[in-house]
Amino acid sequence: LIKFAARTDRIETIESKQFLEFRRLSREAKDCVSLLGIDPKIMTPRVVREAAKRAMDSGENRNYTDTKGNPELRSALAEKLREENGIEADPDSEIVVTNGSIAAIYATLQALVDAGDEVIMPNPTYALKTHVNFAGGTPIEILLREERGFRVDPEEIAKMVTPRTKLIALVSPHNPTGSVLQKEDLEKVAEIAVQHDLLVLSDEVYEKLMFDGNKHFSIASFPGMEDRTITINGFSKGYAMEGWRLGYFTADNRLMAKIGPIAYYIMICANTISQKAALAVLTEPEVQKEQQHILKEYEKRRRLLVEGLNKINGIRCGWPAGSYYLFFNAKSFGTPVVNLATYLLKEGKVLVGPGTSFGSGGEGYLRACLAESEENIKEGLVRMKEALERL
Numbered sequence: 304l305i306k307f308a309a310r311t312d313r314i315e316t317i318e319s320k321q322f323l324e325f326r327r328l329s330r331e332a333k334d335c336v337s338l339l340g341i342d343p344k345i346m347t348p349r350v351v352r353e354a355a356k357r358a359m360d361s362g363e364n365r366n367y368t369d370t371k372g373n374p375e376l377r378s379a380l381a382e383k384l385r386e387e388n389g390i391e392a393d394p395d396s397e398i399v400v401t402n403g404s405i406a407a408i409y410a411t412l413q414a415l416v417d418a419g420d421e422v423i424m425p426n427p428t429y430a431l432k433t434h435v436n437f438a439g440g441t442p443i444e445i446l447l448r449e450e451r452g453f454r455v456d457p458e459e460i461a462k463m464v465t466p467r468t469k470l471i472a473l474v475s476p477h478n479p480t481g482s483v484l485q486k487e488d489l490e491k492v493a494e495i496a497v498q499h500d501l502l503v504l505s506d507e508v509y510e511k512l513m514f515d516g517n518k519h520f521s522i523a524s525f526p527g528m529e530d531r532t533i534t535i536n537g538f539s540k541g542y543a544m545e546g547w548r549l550g551y552f553t554a555d556n557r558l559m560a561k562i563g564p565i566a567y568y569i570m571i572c573a574n575t576i577s578q579k580a581a582l583a584v585l586t587e588p589e590v591q592k593e594q595q596h597i598l599k600e601y602e603k604r605r606r607l608l609v610e611g612l613n614k615i616n617g618i619r620c621g622w623p624a625g626s627y628y629l630f631f632n633a634k635s636f637g638t639p640v641v642n643l644a645t646y647l648l649k650e651g652k653v654l655v656g657p658g659t660s661f662g663s664g665g666e667g668y669l670r671a672c673l674a675e676s677e678e679n680i681k682e683g684l685v686r687m688k689e690a691l692e693r694l
């Protein structure tokens with residue numbers, strides 16, 4: 304029967320056999336402390352939970368909403384995009400609400416990338432390569448270097464452009480490295496996109512998780528970019544709402560006319576209860592206060608983790624500028640990180656992610672997540688130090 308599963312062969316997976324084994328072991332692991340972000344212990348803001356309960360009790364979950372999303376939510380999103388991101392989007396034809404931002408990424412790449420089209424993207428990076436492969440496109444990867452704070456280098460992007468290049472994909476703040484693209488980086492990428500008439504997919508799902516006064520910029524707001532940028536965003540990360548599965552995206556109406564129908568066929572519409580909850584995120588001032596609280600919590604955990612990791616012999620960890628990940632250097636152990644992560648799981652009873660699960664450029668790095676309880680972080684650090692010093 305396996306022959307009927309041929310379609311999945313199109314997903315040229317970046318997951319090696321060793322990684323699949325690591326994943327199997329991590330699912331079965333007992334007595335392990337996780338630094339993967341499995342058990343965040345930070346609640347979704349109260350006002351958001353209450354809005355969802357009201358939506359349920361009022362029967363508003365009974366029907367599909369408009370395919371593009373609840374009109375009130377789309378209006379609130381248009382206002383948010385104008386005020387916070389400098390993007391003018393018509394709520395009727397240029398915004399679609401999706402089940403998580405991942406559905407927006409899928410629909411965008413399926414709609415815009417054809418066989419033979421090249422997509423320039425960072426390596427390592429979360430999920431994009433698989434999505435490009437699945438659309439039949441060719442991923443052209445740019446290695447992220449620790450010396451540049453893992454920010455993709457626009458000069459390397461420029462060198463990779465060919466007549467087959469269709470799209471440049473950016474992720475800022477970035478998963479797994481925590482890098483944040485600076486205004487000058489984005490200006491340079493915008494120049495390249497305009498010069499070569501390219502599309503840009505800009506994944507901004509971590510925009511609310513910025514540290515050290517770093518500022519988020521949306522490339523769609525740069526000159527010449529509004530018509531050629533697909534901006535992807537969502538509620539999962541900034542508001543502790545991962546499981547609520549709510550994302551959205553915005554693009555020029557001519558692009559949206561191509562992408563929107565695919566979004567329709569994969570989801571009909573986004574979850575109606577979560578859409579009501581998302582409206583509360585955008586309209587209830589209390590939520591923004593809670594968002595600041597969430598950020599402070601992550602900041603506290605970032606300090607704990609960075610300082611703790613740097614006390615372990617052989618580990619080097621910089622300060623991530625955004626997102627809720629730490630990507631730390633474990634090259635000194637001279638072992639493929641998937642083996643190192645497996646050793647830490649089996650012998651140290653602590654779970655961290657191998658960088659190579661995000662692409663070959665993640666070799667030598669491990670990933671930890673700030674969306675873990677302080678308790679787990681403290682215990683995880685003790686276990687990691689002990690296990691690595693035994694090596």
Ligand SMILES: Cc1ncc(COP(=O)(O)O)c(C=O)c1O
Pocket residue numbers: 402403404405406429474477478506508536537538539545548549550
């Ligand atoms: C960079 C990036 N984009 C998109 C997503 C998908 O998030 P969601 O579908 O919850 O909005 C993730 C999830 O980890 C991510 O790291």
